[in-house]
Amino acid sequence: MQAGDITAYEYFITKGCLKVYTLDDDGAPHISMFAVEDYWTGDMASFMTKEPTRYFIKATEDSELLGISKANYELLFQEIPKFERFYRILYQKSLISYIRRSNHGISLTAEERYIEFKTKYPNIVNRITQKDLAGYIGITPEFMSKIITKVNRR
Amino acid sequence: MQAGDITAYEYFITKGCLKVYTLDDDGAPHISMFAVEDYWTGDMASFMTKEPTRYFIKATEDSELLGISKANYELLFQEIPKFERFYRILYQKSLISYIRRSNHGISLTAEERYIEFKTKYPNIVNRITQKDLAGYIGITPEFMSKIITKVNRR
DNA sequence: GAAAAAAAATGAACTAGTTTAAGACTTTTA
């Protein structure tokens, strides 16, 4: 997926690993999420509104995805109204955990954020490059390298 | 509201201004939101799960709130199933805008975040203390003071 | 309306994180 595209599908990942990122005004990438097996990915905003996305998505390894179109997504709610409740609760929970995570993150140093990522997502940390992890944590690759050297020396 | 309480209500603000914050391990406050007229506030996680909250809420000026209990909130969905759809879409939109905002924020300096806050919420910025704004932006009050002096000198 | 408490300003010394540049190591491509 490229910035400028209109998102036609939301994707469920059955195999592989992807990164979702934007480019800032200087052209530097900022990674907003990594997605592996059993995650959903895509740009929900663009999917819902049919406006062009600002995100890029790239697979970091060979991956297999299932996509649902907007029409089928709407059909789901039409045909099975109970899904409204299911998704209402799902989005509510996502919102809660997202708010919690981002409030928590603001008080941590880069090193603490790295350690937290590593312990929380041990299955992701060794499938991505250090550079991409730096882009996610919000620091330069050089500083990421220093942190890793320092943490591993212990 | 105090950390440790079990959240009994979600509040709609009809008048006034409140701050929602946590204390980090060092006891330093981190403000997660300011809420003024026409906003909702509370701790949705604690409200939903009946687990004790980690948040504090304090009014920063005399305020008037309307509260809805969990029982009445559930009743709303039971009695008027169309609210499921309404809230599903509401939470989905909140999630989208929250993700967008926090991805955007990570690439900005403290000064840029201050200017953005000021232009986006001109009705809030002069109703809160600099210290609280520093706690929201994620910097020390001293540095906040320096930024404001610098920006105003222009 | 004076005293006390809290918030804001200022400055000096410090630390976390960036920038730039160069070399070593790995992966991809032809």
Add this chain to the structure above:
DNA sequence: TAAAAGTCTTAAACTAGTTCATTTTTTTTC
């Protein structure tokens, strides 16, 4: 399998933001 391209490491100089200590200003309280 050699060349090219990308990733990782290291280091020195720098900048953004912190810490601590002190003074001034504003707000709250009695």
